[in-house]
Amino acid sequence: MPRYADRGRALGSTLWLSAVVLSGCPLNPPPEVAGHSRPAHADSEQERMIEEQIVARGVRTPRVLDALRRVPRAAFVPPALAAEAHRDSPLPIGHGQTISQPFIVAYMTDQLDLSGNEKVLEIGTGSGYQAAILGELARRVYTIEIVEPLARQSRELLERQGFENIEVRTGDGYRGWPEQAPFDVIVLTAAPPEIPQPLIDQLAIGGRLLAPVGRWHQELVLIRRDEDGIHRERLIGVRFVPMVGEARNRETSP
Numbered sequence: 001m002p003r004y005a006d007r008g009r010a011l012g013s014t015l016w017l018s019a020v021v022l023s024g025c026p027l028n029p030p031p032e033v034a035g036h037s038r039p040a041h042a043d044s045e046q047e048r049m050i051e052e053q054i055v056a057r058g059v060r061t062p063r064v065l066d067a068l069r070r071v072p073r074a075a076f077v078p079p080a081l082a083a084e085a086h087r088d089s090p091l092p093i094g095h096g097q098t099i100s101q102p103f104i105v106a107y108m109t110d111q112l113d114l115s116g117n118e119k120v121l122e123i124g125t126g127s128g129y130q131a132a133i134l135g136e137l138a139r140r141v142y143t144i145e146i147v148e149p150l151a152r153q154s155r156e157l158l159e160r161q162g163f164e165n166i167e168v169r170t171g172d173g174y175r176g177w178p179e180q181a182p183f184d185v186i187v188l189t190a191a192p193p194e195i196p197q198p199l200i201d202q203l204a205i206g207g208r209l210l211a212p213v214g215r216w217h218q219e220l221v222l223i224r225r226d227e228d229g230i231h232r233e234r235l236i237g238v239r240f241v242p243m244v245g246e247a248r249n250r251e252t253s254p
């Protein structure tokens with residue numbers, strides 16, 4: 001029996017219905033949607049991943065956790081590894097590359113402190129997962145991937161997932177994306193031996209750049225740029241794939 005049947009009978013169903021219309025309260029409110037029309041909830045495995053790997057290790061910013069809930073991680077791993085999608089580790093995505101460990105994506109995103117208005121540059125699109133999380137939290141994301149088939153796959157996937165604010169370019173990220181500079185935030189998800197100078201130059205005043213830096217021993221480095229110049233902070237030890245292309249050529253040339 002419908003919930004309002006008794007009340008409807010008592011008030012007279014016509015009167016009750018018009019009251020509903022006047023108060024603007026729909027009879028069947030739509031489920032809560034946010035961001036890019038994805039439901040703001042995760043399936044139970046993804047929810048467990050967020051609780052056990054991310055919240056438990058100290059990432060608690062509600063906006064970051066909501067973004068992690070909205071983006072289905074399983075869509076970003078190869079179908080053959082779907083059962084492993086929520087594992088506490090990076091996973092292979094082909095072409096010798098990996099999708100980052102969930103905690104690292106959450107930790108890096110948290111450090112960026114996104115308010116929703118930023119123009120972001122990511123170097124190393126890979127699976128597109130980090131780009132998707134950034135797309136949930138920033139105004140616009142530009143992301144560069146050097147392996148052409150990965151760039152193509154991620155571009156198609158992000159489009160299918162409804163991200164209209166993410167642009168994927170194939171190429172070497174060493175020189176950034178000068179046509180769109182300056183950026184409020186720049187994130188590298190492949191490790192150069194040193195942060196490429198063109199990327200620092202494309203950082204807006206007030207902007208921040210986050211990058212894994214080093215060869216065998218890597219550290220996550222956070223750079224802030226203000227009127228006085230560049231401020232560099234070392235965060236945690238990490239292990240990312242190396243940044244190839246010009247970053248590597250420069251290292252080997254005299």
Ligand code: SAH
Pocket residue numbers: 097098099100123124125126127128129130131144145146147150171172173174189190241242243244245246247
């Ligand atoms: N952000 C990714 C992590 C991908 S791993 C994710 O969420 O899945 C790092 C990626 O950086 C790899 O796909 C690799 O091909 C790419 N990469 C390495 N050197 C690069 C360069 N010079 N320019 C652009 N992409 C690069």
